[in-house]
Amino acid sequence: MASILPQSRVRTNGLPPLTRLYQTLQTIFFSGRSVRRLTALILFFGIWQILCMIGFKFFINFQLIPSPWEVLNATVDFFLSDPWVHIRSSVVRVLVGFAVASVLGVALGILIGWFQIAEDLLMPSLELLRPIPAVAWIPLAILMFPNAETGMIYITFIGAFFPILISTIQAVENILHDIVLIRVGQCLGASQWHVFKDIVIPGALPGIAGGLTIGMGNAWFCLVTAEILAGRYGVGYVTWESYVTSNYPPIVMGMLLIGLMGAFSSWAVGHGTAALMPWRVNKKQDA
Amino acid sequence: MRQETLTSPLATESTPKGSVSVEGISMIFSRQGRSIEVLDSINLLIKPGELVCLLGPSGCGKSTLLNIIAGFIKPTAGYVMVDQHQVKTPGADRGFVFQQYSLLPWKTTFQNVEFGLKIKGIPKSEREDMVGEYLNLVGLGKYRNAYPSQLSGGMQQRASIVRALVNSPSVLLMDEPFAALDAQTRHMMQELLLNIWSTLKTTVIFVTHDIEEAIFLGDRIFVMGVQPGRIKAEIGIPLDRPRHVDDMLSPEFTQLNRQA
Numbered sequence: 001m002a003s004i005l006p007q008s009r010v011r012t013n014g015l016p017p018l019t020r021l022y023q024t025l026q027t028i029f030f031s032g033r034s035v036r037r038l039t040a041l042i043l044f045f046g047i048w049q050i051l052c053m054i055g056f057k058f059f060i061n062f063q064l065i066p067s068p069w070e071v072l073n074a075t076v077d078f079f080l081s082d083p084w085v086h087i088r089s090s091v092v093r094v095l096v097g098f099a100v101a102s103v104l105g106v107a108l109g110i111l112i113g114w115f116q117i118a119e120d121l122l123m124p125s126l127e128l129l130r131p132i133p134a135v136a137w138i139p140l141a142i143l144m145f146p147n148a149e150t151g152m153i154y155i156t157f158i159g160a161f162f163p164i165l166i167s168t169i170q171a172v173e174n175i176l177h178d179i180v181l182i183r184v185g186q187c188l189g190a191s192q193w194h195v196f197k198d199i200v201i202p203g204a205l206p207g208i209a210g211g212l213t214i215g216m217g218n219a220w221f222c223l224v225t226a227e228i229l230a231g232r233y234g235v236g237y238v239t240w241e242s243y244v245t246s247n248y249p250p251i252v253m254g255m256l257l258i259g260l261m262g263a264f265s266s267w268a269v270g271h272g273t274a275a276l277m278p279w280r281v282n283k284k285q286d287a
Numbered sequence: 288m289r290q291e292t293l294t295s296p297l298a299t300e301s302t303p304k305g306s307v308s309v310e311g312i313s314m315i316f317s318r319q320g321r322s323i324e325v326l327d328s329i330n331l332l333i334k335p336g337e338l339v340c341l342l343g344p345s346g347c348g349k350s351t352l353l354n355i356i357a358g359f360i361k362p363t364a365g366y367v368m369v370d371q372h373q374v375k376t377p378g379a380d381r382g383f384v385f386q387q388y389s390l391l392p393w394k395t396t397f398q399n400v401e402f403g404l405k406i407k408g409i410p411k412s413e414r415e416d417m418v419g420e421y422l423n424l425v426g427l428g429k430y431r432n433a434y435p436s437q438l439s440g441g442m443q444q445r446a447s448i449v450r451a452l453v454n455s456p457s458v459l460l461m462d463e464p465f466a467a468l469d470a471q472t473r474h475m476m477q478e479l480l481l482n483i484w485s486t487l488k489t490t491v492i493f494v495t496h497d498i499e500e501a502i503f504l505g506d507r508i509f510v511m512g513v514q515p516g517r518i519k520a521e522i523g524i525p526l527d528r529p530r531h532v533d534d535m536l537s538p539e540f541t542q543l544n545r546q547a
Contacts, residue, residue, distance in 0.1 A: 180389050183359055188403035188454065189379030198402065202393035279393045279434040 066249040071256065074249035078238070089233040090223055091261065093149075097156030097226075098219045105161050105215065106208060109168025113176070114200070130162050134222040138229065152226040152234075159222030160215035167214070171207025175200050206280065209273035216269045220262030224254075235261075304370050305335040305457040305490030307356065311365035314351055314516075325351050327515035328365065333458075336488040338481075340501035340508045348516030349494045350386075353462050356492065357383050370457050379403055382451025382489075384464040388443045390435040396422065396446050397431040403454040421449040424483060441472040445479065452483070458490040465500070474532045477503055481530060499535055502526070502543045522546060
């Protein structure tokens with residue numbers, strides 16, 4: 001706690017303990033960001049628990065919704081009975097789908113953004129495929145792929161691929177429109193390759209990073225859909241299976257687990273890509 | 288800034304290069320079926336080591352002319368020769384300083400200035416020395432590892448100037464480089480430019496709409512008129528060098544100001 005209170009430590013020296021406690025509490029709630037976030041989460045689960053306990057019913061019906069307490073029990077049960085095989089299967093599917101989508105999405109996006117001919121040849125069919133939701137791919141995924149595993153990876157891939165592709169195309173086109181930066185290269189004698197490597201790619205990186213973060217989230221988004229194909233394992237499979245067997249608390253647990261893993265991996269992608277762009281300093285407005 | 292003494296990083300190189308001749312340049316833009324004559328048969332002859340200013344109101348085509356000399360755009364008629372070579376594409380022999388801040392945001396000050404040398408394939412140790420020397424020349428030695436977003440506007444333009452100069456171009460083309468700066472910084476930059484120029488003796492073509500700036504900097508001023516852009520007058524500036532900002536208050540300066 002001391003690390004987030006550098007100022008109050010100096011100020012509170014020699015004050016009576018009660019005043020010190022008051023000041024500490026004040027600092028926590030008005031300047032501790034992690035505390036603020038934790039409070040927000042506690043409020044979220046607290047309100048949910050209360051709505052379930054009073055059986056809230058006004059347009060939205062909470063009477064049949066599992067309460068956080070029931071979900072917690074389901075979660076404990078889940079973690080006591082070999083959960084890792086489910087988590088591992090899901091993580092592998094999402095990560096492989098995301099990795100393939102990143103490589104293909106960024107590579108094709110750069111080609112399409114840079115070369116007119118690539119745009120003319122590739123974009124019409126990609127635009128045709130883009131609006132198709134992941135769930136619509138399930139029958140074809142079964143027909144197209146040798147086994148369910150690759151079909152599931154394909155569906156998480158579909159979720160991640162298009163945001164990455166479109167963001168990369170946009171990012172490359174934007175930097176090519178920045179006539180001054182391109183001219184900077186030209187009047188220093190830069191070849192096409194140098195313009196590409198030292199101007200277009202770093203200039204497009206923030207946009208590509210945004211696409212990767214969204215793509216990571218979308219891959220998780222498609223997990224339940226993908227694991228409809230699964231025979232036994234996977235967090236999405238557990239969720240779907242619980243729905244089929246009308247066992248509600250594990251559904252919510254599965255949803256939260258996917259939310260948690262999705263949030264964590266998006267955060268990791270965000271921070272990983274930020275490390276590639278040390279020149280970008282984010283300064284947000286204080287509340 | 289004024290007290291700084293400058294030693295030439297290029298003391299050994301003294302071949303007189305940097306002659307520019309603009310021969311009958313005309314430029315017609317067509318926009319929505321209408322054609323607009325921006326430049327009408329411009330002829331200029333600039334001697335090696337000269338600092339000339341292109342002065343005119345906005346829309347007179349002075350930036351267009353500079354872009355044609357740089358090779359960014361092709362003229363409708365006429366041609367430009369730099370050191371007996373016809374300009375066809377942009378090239379490292381014509382350094383350019385843009386009006387906008389144009390350092391690459393993802394490169395540090397050092398990497399930005401180094402970029403041209405890297406493209407030329409100059410070895411790393413040599414690059415290190417040259418860039419270091421040039422950064423010191425404009426007082427940016429301490430900021431070599433800073434990113435452009437961490438520099439003030441004046442610092443960014445100083446880095447842009449040395450980024451062009453480090454390639455020892457035949458001519459330095461400057462497109463209203465100080466227009467975005469506050470008055471005080473602008474005067475500092477003008478003196479700094481004269482300082483560097485008196486050391487390196489690179490030919491400079493400086494585009495501006497500011498009469499005082501043109502008189503303060505230039506050996507000669509080409510005054511341009513609007514629609515179509517033509518050279519209306521050529522004024523030689525007989526003011527002694529080195530010039531200081533205070534010279535702008537002299538009667539001689541005022542006289543020239545009225546003339547322009």
